[in-house]
Amino acid sequence: MSILVRAAERDDVPALVCLRLANAERHVQLDPAVYRVPDTxxxxxxxxxxLSAESKVVILVAEVMGEVVGMVEVVxxxxxxxxxxxxxxxxxDIHTVVLDGHRGVGVGSALLIAAEQAAAERGVSIIYAGIFAPNKGAVRFYSSAGFRPRGTLLSKEQVAPSAS
Structure with missing residues (x-):
């Protein structure tokens, strides 16, 4: 199977939207208190x-047989x-998405390698992969690519003040 990774283009927007929504639905299943499906x-x-302006976000897509099956955002x-x-x-920050049915065949790895190269070309010396819910698949994927824990991110839910 041949995987082509390239810079996203404006014509890719419908595929990018599908990828983002599919990823959101998958994450909502992991933890609906943390994740949501955003407005299309x-x-x-x-x-x-x-994709239409100078941006602090680099988006690359992966194609298999002419179909966009994954993307990576480097923020x-x-x-x-x-x-x-x-x-x-x-x-x-890095965010990788691969459609179900195309996982485990190298699409994510190809995207990650290309993202690391794009980041290096922009002078980036550290890439963060934030995983906010028990997502063993994401932890396994990024760990296998050399990502390691770096510090500890703590959070505390704030209770909204009651209206009197």
Whole structure:
């Protein structure tokens, strides 16, 4: 099976929307308190905007036999402000999606390799893969590609003040 990874184009927007919505549905099944299925039009507008302007988001797609079956977004992060104690380090978040039926055959790996190259070309020295729910498949995928835990992200649910 031949996998072609290339930069996303404006004509890919319908496929990107389908990928985002399929990914959302999969994640909602993992944890509906954390994830949601976004509005289709909002997703379409996002991809059209990202692909039509100078953006801090790099989107690559994977094609198999002419069909877009996966994508990866590399979201370039701002350096920490001068007043913070974190050392400046060009970083990016990464989000990989592969359609069911195309997983486990190298599509995700091909996307990840291309994303790492695109990030390196932009001076990125660290890539984060945030996984916010028990998603053993995502942890296994990114771990097999060399991603490791880095620090600890803690969170606390805020209780909304009651209206009196």
């Amino acid at each position: 039009e909002a997703v379409r507008r996002h991809f059209e905007e990202v 370039l992060l701002a350096d920490p402000p001068d007043h913070q104690i974190l050392a400046p380090c060009r970083a990016a």
